[in-house]
Amino acid sequence: MQTESYGERKPINRAKIMVVDDDPDLRQVLSLRLRANNYDTVNVCDGYSAIAMAQKVKPHLIILDLGLPAGDGFAVLKNLQDYPALSVIPVIVLTARDPEGNKRRSLESGAVAFFQKPADNGELLEVIRISLQIGGWRGLPS
């Protein structure tokens, strides 16, 4: 028998989200949506830059497309796991690909959630909010 109750968490303030997508228009519109919801955003367009930028800016959360040049989304998920500092960042997969097969593979590769495009904005924002809490990020250090 294993038993446990959860504890309290503090509310979040302003978190930094990295958007990885090869479509410039989608990157732009997603950033606008996130900024309107009080998040900071960083955009990158391929798998290689995703890892480089993640190391540089240490985002609190990553929104990741699967079909990417220079290392697809699965390669990014795998590479993130290789860096202890990056492996803790929650990753939400947002892709035009079919959930069948891809959803399971994404979650098993370390993603916290899978959305097919076009995703419902309300749902996506809710999952971002919850993921940031689970990720243990509680606002900017004072």
Added chain:
Amino acid sequence: MNNGQAHVLLIEDNPGDADLVRLRLVESQSDVQVNCVTRLSDALACLEVETPSLVLLDLDLPDSHGAETFRRIMRKAPNVPVVILSGQDDEALAIKAVHMGVQDYLIKGDITSKHLERALRYAVERQGLLRALEVAGKQQIELKNQFLSHVSHELRTPLTCIHQFVTLLLDGLDGPMLPDQTDHLKTVLKSVNQLHAMIRDLLEASRADSGKLRIEPRCIDIGGLVRQAIAMMRPTAAEKQVGLEAVLDPAIPLVSADPDRALEVLINLIDNGIKFTPPAGSVVVRVSLVETDPVAVYLSVTDSGRGIPQESLRQIFERLYQDPNAVDGNRAGLGLGLYIAKEIVTLHGGRMWAVSEAGSGSTFSFTLPIYSLAKLLLPVITHKGHLREDIVLVRVELTPLSKSLRGSWKETCEQCLDLLRKCIYVDKDFVLPPLGTSGLVETFFIVASTDMQRVSIMLDRIRAQVGAVPRLKASGTLQVTAEIIPVPPAADLRNLEQQIRGVAAHVTEIIQRALTSQQNFTEKENHKHAN
């Protein structure tokens, strides 16, 4: 029998007949190897080991007679051509066999070596052609599916872009909009959603064609699902001034179905009903039991529209069928909705049909199987025909801090259940349906086919995900426990079905105990409250 030596499996119990056929075979061509057996069981064993070029089959054997004989051979070796050795008196049966896929028949006593050789050669040729056709057909379907999958992916990206920018504008993130602008953008969004639905239907239909449509059956309260469908379709009905109501038999048991898919079917039927019903008409959804069918729940959607002519009723479930007299103002769509709906119902083991009389509306009905725990556990706790070694029952209990929170408690629990379903492995774990009490404590069970070590990882995940639900944090506590379900030892020779039933019974017992203690808790709370 062009390429190399031919292997003929001769299945004939009369030694005289067997020798004669063998003789004729040797006369006709030297390069043939004949393997003769006298019983069907021996023949099936031979087919297990190697695939002959052809089977020569007598239908009356010591252990099998008539049509059953060739059915079993063809089931065992569907790609091997079969030629029947028939007596004068059972030629009718031989002809029937040819209808069912046997390549040819020969009348015993009437067999010349030339005749035999030709019959066998043509049988092999025809079977080869059939096989090539089958392979080509499959390749074609596979190519079509690849094409559709690629196209739909490529269509989705620009569609997502339109969707995102339109919702951005509609949400006022680029500044306030004039009422007309909002209206026009809403029309754009509606069309985008239609386009999105069409792309999804295209993919779904192509999956249905190739048998790749998947369902995840769960134990569901079908009444709740019908209410959900009605709530979702209420605005569409109101817009057209069509009445929409549900008639639910309160005694409906739990149903085993994929809730998303079942909802999809209901929405599709209700949407069609509204579409073909004039203003002031009505659409009624019924859920009932039928005495003669104890394993299914019957659902139907009846509209008061203009009905469907008899000649159309037959084609209505076919793919790409479109109503030739479609009402003005409705976009026709792809004509895939009913086709997909029927495929989904068939996958659930149910049936779907339509009844209508021109001028007095139509009724679309379908059945869904009643929930059985043993049947649901089967795919989770078995692997390659054996019971899994470790089965653990995880219990997730949500207890409200105060009774006054009851109003929003149900929604909080539903949110937790949704999250819980995301914490498990779909093929190895199974979230049992929420218990059917109105108690204060909500208990969810998960049957996990894995050992305690991996279960503890799952427990951590549940604590992190469910424990972080803000509404739960504000209004209740979470308790996660796990216990091992004893599995019958591997040496136990009872059959798999009995083993599964044993596990199901054990789990049911635990669930019932939980139910009782929940009811006790609720009574105690009520008592406390009364004082």
